Structure formats: C-alpha cells, structure tokens
Amino acid sequence: MRKMWKGNHAIAEAAMRAGCQFYAGYPITPQTEVSEYLSYRMPELGRRFLQAENEMAAVYMIFGAYACGMRSMTSSSGPGFSLKQEGIAYLCANNYPAVLVNVQRWGPGLGTLDSSQTDYLRDTRGGGNGDYRVIVYAPNSIQETVDLMYNAFDVAEKYRNPVEILSEAALGQMMEPVEFPPFKERTEDLGWTFDGTDRPHGRIDNPQKPDALRAKVAAITANEQRWENYRVEDADYVFVAFGLPSRTCRNAVDQLREQGVKVGLIRPITVWPFPYKAFEEIPDTVKGVISVESTDAGQLIEDVALAVKKMCPGNVPVYGLFSGQKIPKTKEIVAFFGGVRSGETKEVF
C-alpha cells in the first residue's frame, strides 16, 4: 500500500531494504532526517548506526566497513559533502564501493537551507583530488529516490566504485506516496575484501592504474546511462532538466504543446555518466536546446552543450535558464521559452 513518506526518511528506509549494514554520518540540514531515522531503525534491524565526530570521520568509517565487505553508506548536504571529498577520493583510489547521499542546499560556502542543484559540477566531476568519477543518480520523485537507492549498492559493488544519490533540499523535505520493495541481502563474498587471508585487496597501483580507470569509466559510460525522454521525437526545441526542475519543465512542455509549439524534455536520471544516448532521439531539425536548472550561473548546461556538440548536426544553440535557490516555476519556463523563440534571449553556447 502506498503511504506518504518524507524524502529523507524514504531514502533511509530504502537503504535498509537494499541491505545496508552500516551507516556513519554527521548532522546537517536539510539531510538530518536521514540520520535521525536510521538512528532508531538500524538498531531495530540489528544493524550498526554511528554518529561520527565529523564528516571526514564518517566517510573513513564506511571506508573501513566496506573494506570488510559490509554494505555501508553516509549522507550529508553540500558543505558536509565537501569535507568528505578526501575520503571519497580514497575510496576511489582503492577501488572501493560505497553509497553516498547528498541532499543539496544552495551554496557556496555554508549557503542557505534553500533547495538547489549547485553541487552539480563538483559531484559529477569527482569532486576531490585526483582522477575519479562517482556514479551519480538524480531522482525527481520520492518513489524514484527509493527505486534508485534500492539498486545503488549492487551497482557500486559491480564496478567497485562509489554511487551517489544527488537529492535536493525540497526533495528531502517533501512527502509523496511511496511503495517499498522487499528487504534484500547480499550473501556472497565480494572476493577482494579483508577476510583474514592474504588475498589481493583490489588496490591497483601504477603503472596499471590509468588503464584500469579508463576501462572502468568506459564500462560505466556504456552500461549505466539512464534517462527519460518526453515528447522529444518531433521537437523543435528540447529542454534538459534533472531532479525537481524536470517536473516543472514537463508541465511547461505540456502547456507549450497545447499551444501547438513542438517542445520536448530530456531528463537525465544519471548525471554521471551523462546520458548522451538520450540526445540520439533529437531530430536533426532541432532549433535549440535549453538547460533548466536550479543553479546561479549554469552548471548542467556544460554537459548539455557537450552532448549537443556530439549528437546534433550543425551548430545548435544552447540556452540556459538558471533559477538560483529555487525550483523554476512552470510560468517562468514558459516565459523564458518565449524569449528564446523570439530571439530576444541569447544562447550561452
């Protein structure tokens, strides 16, 4: 039966259903309900919950737990996630899986509690020192948050790479009806964890490391792109938006279609790997592509521009609607589109 769940509680419960055995984290709004929920839910299920002394300690605790094969996760918001980056780089350097949750708030610095997507570039580019990428899911509803979390550990363990759920303040705080999948558990040995024997533990050193990383990135890019296209097949203009802005964008598409304007929407579900394949459906006659995002000066638009360069013939202009610390309203998207169509609004790329 579908019940109303808060995004932050739902993601925590979904992690339990997915078999998470260990959590370490440190409070920060608007993410604290993830920890709060797990602080009583995990002992109830006989699992380990720990409030660490700080964010960096939390990420190294899950590093240690995963070294022993325990399904482990941590969560934070933008500022706390910055502090975790050193540990995330170490997870990647050692070829360790992990599940990370970032409930974004508007930054930079300590920022505010407002809902935004201003961590996009940091989180899709690795974010810390060295060369690595984290697989990043960007859900746009609470049910999708649950469904993606349910598979996150499997994907992380398959590639031995961290997987992040990139949420937003409003998505963490809001409630929607949700149905949960059943509890599952991984019982098989991962093959590389510390089990008391001297088997290899998975770290790849020079000179093999660059080749190994290239192969991993290629495999993830080939297999893990996820997206949802909406009315793209005959579109003259295509919006690209993920997370909550994709929902108002979809409304804008419907409103504009009612007026006879051919528009569509590409919604990346993975923001790394970026779903280049979604752009294959854009017709060659497309007149423009519009990135709609809750950032101040544009972040997603860089990936959109690269995808358009690769997938669309000619020099298709790419525009950007950047709504700052709020979800762009349907009306604002429709109005912005008016400017694009009339030529008043200039392209960014």
Added chain:
Amino acid sequence: MEIVFAGFGGQGVLTAGLITAEMALENGKNVTWMPAYGPTMRGGKAYSVVKYADGIIGGPDMEEIDILVAMNEPSLEYAAYLKEGGLIIANTNNVSEDAPIDSKFRVIRIPCLTLAQKAQNPKAANIVAIGAMIKACGLFPEEQAKAVLRQIFVDKGKEKYTAMNEAAFMEGYQAV
C-alpha cells in the same frame, strides 16, 4: 488542486497540509506535500503546499494556487500566486477585517482560534480551517475526511485527541 497553508511557526500549517494530503491520498489521488520554514521553530514564517491530481504532479512548490489558507496577515502575500477566482480562507483571529484583498478572489473569513477554543481544543485552529475549506470547496466527503483525521492521530499514538479534533473540524465545517 493546489492548496497553501500559511502562517507563523506554531500555528500548525505544516500539519494542516499533511492532514489534507492524507485525505487526498485516501481519495485515490497522486499527492505531494512540501513544507517551507525558516530556522526558527516558533514565530517565523512557515507554509506548506499540498498538490493533488489524478495524473503526474509537477513541481512541489507553489505555482498557481487554488486555495490559500491564511492563518495570519503576512500570509496574504502569497495571494500573488493565487489563480483568478481562487479562494482565500482568512483566520480573522490574526488577519484584520480591513486587510486588503483583491476583489478577484473569493474570501471566507472565520475566527479559527475562537472556534477551536469553543471546541475546547485551542491548538486546533488549523483543523478548524481544514473543516471550513472542505465544506466550502466540497473537496472530500465529510465522513471520509473525519475518518482520515482520526487515523492520523491514532497512528501518532495520540488517540485521546480524536474527539477534540473532530469537534474542531466540525466547528469549521459548520461555520461556512
């Protein structure tokens, strides 16, 4: 349907939204509920947005409001997002009689706090407002709404407030 409950922290505007969201879910709708509040627990600005529909729901924040429940006067600023012909339910205990409201909106003025006190339930001004809203707009059948209201508090382990809450609901329901 897009409903905004707005007031200051402590007036129960988040809970009012939640109760309405549960009623809509019981009615078989897709629902979103989104809270917005500042860092202060009491006294600051707060609102919640409830949207429900048979189909997919867009963004969770306010866009084009059908019903604005204004528990205090500053909440009237959200009328800027109210549809033409939209309804404002104004709690006259905190919204003065001469507060300016555009004539393109329908207005119902009721003293939510006074009616809640009459029901021996002074904390339930929000539930009075829900009763008035449901009656005025015919959103949900009366019995179904009351059953959901009861269930919410039973689930919270607050069964002892069931009768008081229902009394507050009926004060609002009958005031319209």
